[in-house]
Amino acid sequence: MHSNKTILWFRNDLRLSDNPALSSAVRTGTILPVFVHDETHAGDLKLGSASRVWLHHSLQSLNKSLDGHLVVLSGDPLELIPQLVARYNITQVCWNRQYEPWAIKRDTELKTLLKESGVMVDSHNGSLLWEPWDIHKADKTPYRVFTPFFRKGCLNAPEPRKPLSKPLKMSILEHQEPTSVDSLNLMPSIPWCEPLLGHWEIGEAGAKKRLNKFIVSGIKKYKEGRNFPAETHVSSLSPHLHFGELSPNQAWYEARNRPMDENIDHFCSELGWREFSHNLLFYNPDLPTTNLQKKFDKFPWSSDTDHLTAWQRGLTGIPFVDAGMRELWATGTMHNRVRMVVGSFLVKNLLLDWRHGERWFWDCLFDADLANNSAGWQWVAGCGADAAPYFRIFNPVTQGQKFDPSGAYIRQYIPEIAMLPNKYLCNPWEAPSDVLRSAEVTLGVTYPKPIISLSNSRSLALQAFASTKE
Numbered sequence: 051m052h053s054n055k056t057i058l059w060f061r062n063d064l065r066l067s068d069n070p071a072l073s074s075a076v077r078t079g080t081i082l083p084v085f086v087h088d089e090t091h092a093g094d095l096k097l098g099s100a101s102r103v104w105l106h107h108s109l110q111s112l113n114k115s116l117d118g119h120l121v122v123l124s125g126d127p128l129e130l131i132p133q134l135v136a137r138y139n140i141t142q143v144c145w146n147r148q149y150e151p152w153a154i155k156r157d158t159e160l161k162t163l164l165k166e167s168g169v170m171v172d173s174h175n176g177s178l179l180w181e182p183w184d185i186h187k188a189d190k191t192p193y194r195v196f197t198p199f200f201r202k203g204c205l206n207a208p209e210p211r212k213p214l215s216k217p218l219k220m221s222i223l224e225h226q227e228p229t230s231v232d233s234l235n236l237m238p239s240i241p242w243c244e245p246l247l248g249h250w251e252i253g254e255a256g257a258k259k260r261l262n263k264f265i266v267s268g269i270k271k272y273k274e275g276r277n278f279p280a281e282t283h284v285s286s287l288s289p290h291l292h293f294g295e296l297s298p299n300q301a302w303y304e305a306r307n308r309p310m311d312e313n314i315d316h317f318c319s320e321l322g323w324r325e326f327s328h329n330l331l332f333y334n335p336d337l338p339t340t341n342l343q344k345k346f347d348k349f350p351w352s353s354d355t356d357h358l359t360a361w362q363r364g365l366t367g368i369p370f371v372d373a374g375m376r377e378l379w380a381t382g383t384m385h386n387r388v389r390m391v392v393g394s395f396l397v398k399n400l401l402l403d404w405r406h407g408e409r410w411f412w413d414c415l416f417d418a419d420l421a422n423n424s425a426g427w428q429w430v431a432g433c434g435a436d437a438a439p440y441f442r443i444f445n446p447v448t449q450g451q452k453f454d455p456s457g458a459y460i461r462q463y464i465p466e467i468a469m470l471p472n473k474y475l476c477n478p479w480e481a482p483s484d485v486l487r488s489a490e491v492t493l494g495v496t497y498p499k500p501i502i503s504l505s506n507s508r509s510l511a512l513q514a515f516a517s518t519k520e
Contacts, residue, residue: 054079055138055223056172057131059086059145060120061153063176063294064112065254068213070174072220075144082138082223083120085109087234090126091156095338095420097236098413100382103243104252106236108293111253113231119222122229128160135169138223143169146176146294149328150420151335177291179210179298179325182332192333194435199329200322213300246382250289250416257290265304272313279377279385280458285317286383288417291324298324327425330435337434338424339405345518346433352401360501361396362410367493367500369460369467369476370450371395376463382416387453393430394444399507401514404431432515440515443508450476466497 056075060083063069075081087105089096097105113120123130131143143164148157161171175181185203186192193199237243251259264285268275275283290296298321305314331337341347360366364375374388384392389411396407408427412418428434432442454460457475461468467478469489474481478491479500486493493499 054141056081056142056144057134057140058083059127059131059143060084060112061145061148061294062292063146063297064108065257065295065297066112066115067216067254067258068176068297068300069146069216070176070211070214071144071146071172073214073217074172074174075142076217076220078142080221080223081144082134082140082225083116084131084134085112085120085122086127086130087122087124087236088127088156089124090128091152092150093152095150095152095412098415098418099238100243100246100414100416101418102236103238103246104250104289104293104382104416106231106234107247107252108295109231109234111255111295115254116222119225120229120231121225122231122234124234127156128163131160132163132167135164135167137226140169142172144172144174146174149178149182149332151331175211176297177294178328179302179321180204180207182329185325185329192329193326196323196326196436199326200319204322204325210299210302213297213303243382245380246416249381249383252289252295254295257287257296260286260290261296261301261304265308269305269308269313269317273316276316277387277453279374279388280454280456280462284385288419288422289383292417292419292422324422326436327419327421330425331421337428338408338420341433342428342435343433346431349433349518350401350514351403354400354402357400357501358396358402358406360498361392361400361402364463365498366395366502367479367498368395368446368504369464369478370446370454373450373454373460373463377459378411378414380463382414384415385459387449388459389426390430391444391446391449393427394442395446397431398440398443398511398515399502399504401507401511404428404433440518441512443511445504445508447476447504464497467491 056078058072058075058081063071066072109122134140164171184207185199193203250256268283268285271283275281287296287301291298302318302321305317308314334342361375364372364379366372371392374384374392378384393407396402397404404427408423411423425434429436432440450460457472460475467475470478470481470491471485474485478497479493491497
């Protein structure tokens with residue numbers, strides 16, 4: 051082993067297994083494992099409330115795995131990393147790359163600073179299956195449609211890197227001052243998050259357990275079952291992937307090492323959608339705030355704040371929408387099928403700007419990921435790449451009836467209408483008065499009346515979206 055001293059800068063790669071930067075760093079000598087909570091460079095994209103909670107617990111888990119040796123700091127990495135370099139005579143700084151525009155800019159500046167000081171920089175891909183700059187069309191322009199991106203671009207590229215084992219030995223440099231995760235003040239002063247945490251085991255060990263459980267059982271009916279929010283055929287890996295407690299490479303090969311069928315193929319294509327979102331963000335750095343299709347810049351958005359508040363609180367009077375928004379509030383996540391429905395309702399029924407939804411999800415989701423969140427909202431609004439056409443407006447009544455046929459999902463999150471028969475569970479405003487009475491439902495009192503007519507709002511949406519045609 052060489053005698054180099056290396057700062058291993060953890061970011062969104064909070065794991066020891068399949069961590070390319072860690073594996074590289076331990077081969078060269080002693081490491082100083084560091085995490086810097088950076089709110090200097092993110093601007094308006096600072097972590098949302100739910101993400102802060104997840105990060106707190108994930109860092110605690112990582113620190114435990116490192117026997118308490120993780121150096122936890124808060125501030126500007128452009129100042130803090132060089133200070134540590136000088137203090138400990140560091141010869142190399144090692145990290146796994148981030149792909150958010152602000153992080154790319156910061157890392158480029160830091161790389162220049164370090165190299166000017168004679169310090170080596172060693173960066174790796176630890177969070178994507180393929181580098182964004184490696185997947186493009188034959189003419190070198192980026193893809194704008196998912197299927198050719200994945201089928202022609204990704205699947206014809208070299209295979210993703212095979213997962214790396216956790217290093218057997220690590221020589222860790224002792225930090226001279228004690229630090230703690232608590233010092234970051236990530237947790238809220240009011241313990242609103244305690245019920246949410248009961249749904250998750252945060253950290254690398256929990257991520258591995260969830261992946262294993264999914265591969266053993268959930269993936270068997272994934273292609274069709276993933277559309278039903280009351281069932282357990284989704285992976286629920288997105289927050290673990292976002293914080294890097296699990297790498298996409300681990301998920302990819304755990305799936306593909308099993309006999310291939312349509313369920314495994316579909317799961318791998320969903321990992322492909324994650325790649326597509328990051329590719330879009332890399333080539334379109336203003337994706338979180340700007341319509342990818344510029345014709346939508348003239349769209350006549352509504353400014354009805356009461357409608358926005360009702361949507362956020364799950365009080366729209368549309369049960370499938372409200373169940374999704376309450377699931378988000380109760381668990382820090384939302385089933386993907388329901389995300390599409392609540393997004394369509396916000397944008398195409400309430401005519402509220404998709405950026406309101408993007409910001410709310412950013413604050414409330416444990417898996418709030420800049421690329422996935424931005425691309426997903428632009429998709430549902432119709433203004434993004436490979437977007438749902440403007441005339442595709444999800445009907446939350448028929449979506450609920452089709453994908454929650456037993457009503458288990460709606461009843462779980464909207465207990466005040468749980469006694470309604472299935473026939474009226476998705477559309478209680480159509481129930482006869484005696485049915486409402488026997489179910490102890492009084493619309494406008496125990497549960498809201500619909501804040502908007504689905505049919506009328508659909509017609510208005512079609513008119514508004516048609517006005518954007520070039």
